[in-house]
Structure formats: structure tokens, C-alpha cells
Amino acid sequence: MSESSNTPPLSLSPGQWSFTRWNTIGQLEALEVHHPLFEATVFLQGAHLTRFIPENEPDWLWLSPDARFEPGRAIRGGIPVCWPWFGDPERNAPEVRKRIKTPNPHGFARTSLWKLEDVRETAxxxxxxLSLNANDDFADLWTGHALALLTYNFSVRGCQLALTxxxxSDGPLALSQALxxxxxxxxxxxxxxxxxxYSHYIDTLKNWEYCTQDGPVYFEGETDRIYESGEPxxxxxPGASRKLNAVGSDSTVVWNPxxxxxxxxxxxxNDAWQTMLCVETANAASDYRVLNEGQNHTLGLLIRRG
Structure with a gap:
């Protein structure tokens, strides 16, 4: 999914990176990318991307001015990783729900410390x-064993994510998730x-009623819908347009509080809802995934100019 280049990517150790640096923001460790063509910030907690800024452009992502960077606290904005379940555990399919041992929504990946696997740079x-090994350390929250690998690719053409x-585990594993x-x-x-x-969707604000979308999605107050679509x-x-292309997804969540x-x-x-919206690439509701032993699945997203 990476942009082709005549220059082979270089896998470098800390200190050898040309554009990437460690930084402490609040109480959290982050990787900050200062490339001539773009900037980005990725936190180890949650493998959380909070900004992507192409040269001479505003940030493509929204980050709350009130976001707090503290251990165990989800960051408000950017791209939180909801994994290995999405939303309210009780609203998940039985195969997903039976593994969850907490009432907390959106899984534990977004507040867990991920391991840096690699940094590769070119011109x-x-x-x-980054990776997260969901093993017995999470046994009080979830029953299962899985490895999550999240790769970010930043270039002048856009921002790309692949969550594999x-x-x-020894048997089948069901999960839901979202970027x-x-x-x-x-x-x-x-x-x-x-x-x-014309996509069907679940309107969670109308007692999870099934509806059909008529034309574009506009925002007229609180919006919380799970669309049965993974289409581009x-x-x-006002003043901007972004294209979102999903991989491995047949559901999309659209949200504004x-x-x-x-x-x-x-x-x-209180007024931040006027300056943001969420479009979430997901495996949610009936689009949850079941992996057999040793099997993998990639949920991907490419954000580029409209």
C-alpha cells in the first residue's frame, strides 16, 4: 500500500533517523516526524496518531485543545485505535461480547503502551x-491472545494506516474494531x-433502528450511525475535501456529539462539536470478524486530498 519509490526504505535505529525524533508530550512518549514534506506525531500509548500536517497545509486531523496526555487516559482526537472491541460491549455480537470482562467501551488498545517495531525513512x-501483544497481561479485561501490528505510512500524497x-489463540477469535x-x-x-x-445504517440514537441513507450525510445535531458500507x-x-479509502472494512461509523x-x-x-466530525473505518455491528487460529486480518485506511 506504500507509495512506490526508486529509493529503498531504510530501517534505522534511534539516533540514525533523519526525520523522526523522540519527544515527551505531557506524561507520554511520542515519535515526532519532521520531514521536509510533512509532519506527524505518533504516541506509543495507543499507537495514537494525533497530527498529520503536509507542507504548507493545516492539520488534516482534529485534536481537542483540552486533550490530556496521561498514562491510562485516552487522547481526545487524532485517530484512536478501538480494539479488540468497538463501542459498548453489550452492543457487540455474542461471539465478541463473551470475551469481554469489562463494561468499558472501545477496548484497551487505545490506553495500552505499544512497542515500537520499526521506523523506515526515505526522501x-x-x-x-508499532505492536501490541494482547496476552495474559490483559486477562482481567478480555479472554484471548492476539497480536496487533499498526503501520503508519506518511507521504506527500497522504496518510495511510494498516492495522493487522x-x-x-488456540481456537477461533471474534473481534470488532475501528480506526x-x-x-x-x-x-x-x-x-x-x-x-x-442508499446505504443501510443503524441509528444508535433511535433505539438502534435500521434506516437507509438518502444522499449525503449532513450534521443536524447529535449523529451516531453505523453504516453497512466500506465504500470510498x-x-x-468549508475550504477542504478529504478522500477516505478503506481496506478490510464493510462498516463505517459517522459521529458528532x-x-x-x-x-x-x-x-x-462545550462548543468543540462545531469544529469536528468522526468518520470511522470499522469492523462493527454485524461486520465483526472471526479469525481462526493463526489467521490474520488487516483493517486499513488511506486519507488523501479530495
Whole structure:
């Protein structure tokens, strides 16, 4: 999925990197990329990307001004990794739900410390890979054994993520997951998502009723929908357009808290809902995945200019 180049990528040790540096932000360790063509920040906690800034452009991601960078606390904004389950455990399929031992939503990956596997740099791109071994250390939260490998590829053409899960358990493993992408807008009421027309979706705000999308998705207050679609999307906001291409996904979550829900969220100001929206590449609801022993699955996302 990487951009082709005549220059072979270099796998380098810390200190040999040309564009990537360690930094401590708040109480968390992060990798900061300062490439001539783009900048990015990836935290080891959650393998969490919080910014991607191509040269001479604004940040492609939204990060809450109230975000706190503390151990065990999910970062509000960027691209949180929801894994090995998405959303409320009780709203997951029985095969996924039976493994979960906590009422907490969205799994444990986004607050866990991931291991840096590799940094590869060229004149055109930077690739960062991190892993999380979900073994007996998580036995109080979840029953299972799996390896998550998340690779980020940054280039002038865009930002690409590939989250590969390998089942290390002795039997089948069911999971749900999402790349919970926060995107910025200057005005949520003048923003829309194209590519979901005529898709069926679950409206979680209407008692999980099944509906059919008619035309673009507009935001008129709180929105929380699980679409049965993994088709390419375009997010149009005043002054910007982004294309989102998914891999290994047949479900997409579209979310904005609206004014009332915003008041209940942590690390989120009361009016922040007006400047962001989430379009999440997912395996959610009926799109959960079952991996046999040793089998793997990749959930991927490419964000590029519209």
C-alpha cells in the first residue's frame, strides 16, 4: 500500500533517523516526524496518531485543545485505535461480547503502551510500525491472545494506516474494531460525507433502528450511525475535501456529539462539536470478524486530498 519509490526504505535505529525524533508530550512518549514534506506525531500509548500536517497545509486531523496526555487516559482526537472491541460491549455480537470482562467501551488498545517495531525513512515517506501483544497481561479485561501490528505510512500524497490482527489463540477469535478518525471543520453545519447514499445504517440514537441513507450525510445535531458500507468516501468541509479509502472494512461509523452530548464528554469543550466530525473505518455491528487460529486480518485506511 506504500507509495512506490526508486529509493529503498531504510530501517534505522534511534539516533540514525533523519526525520523522526523522540519527544515527551505531557506524561507520554511520542515519535515526532519532521520531514521536509510533512509532519506527524505518533504516541506509543495507543499507537495514537494525533497530527498529520503536509507542507504548507493545516492539520488534516482534529485534536481537542483540552486533550490530556496521561498514562491510562485516552487522547481526545487524532485517530484512536478501538480494539479488540468497538463501542459498548453489550452492543457487540455474542461471539465478541463473551470475551469481554469489562463494561468499558472501545477496548484497551487505545490506553495500552505499544512497542515500537520499526521506523523506515526515505526522501519521500516515513513508515512507523508499532505492536501490541494482547496476552495474559490483559486477562482481567478480555479472554484471548492476539497480536496487533499498526503501520503508519506518511507521504506527500497522504496518510495511510494498516492495522493487522493475528490470532494467537488456540481456537477461533471474534473481534470488532475501528480506526476512530477525527477530522476538522470550520463549520459542522456546512460539512457533509459523500459516498454513503442508499446505504443501510443503524441509528444508535433511535433505539438502534435500521434506516437507509438518502444522499449525503449532513450534521443536524447529535449523529451516531453505523453504516453497512466500506465504500470510498469524501468528506467535504468549508475550504477542504478529504478522500477516505478503506481496506478490510464493510462498516463505517459517522459521529458528532452535538451540543448536549458535548457537555458530558471528557477533554472536550462545550462548543468543540462545531469544529469536528468522526468518520470511522470499522469492523462493527454485524461486520465483526472471526479469525481462526493463526489467521490474520488487516483493517486499513488511506486519507488523501479530495
Amino acid at each position: 519521500h515517506e516515513v513508515e512507523i510500525s 490482527t493475528t490470532n494467537l 476512530h478518525t477525527y477530522l476538522p471543520t470550520t463549520d459542522i453545519t456546512r460539512s457533509r460525507v459523500l459516498g454513503l447514499g 468516501l469524501t468528506v467535504v468541509t 452535538g451540543p448536549d452530548k458535548a457537555k458530558t464528554l471528557s477533554d472536550f469543550s
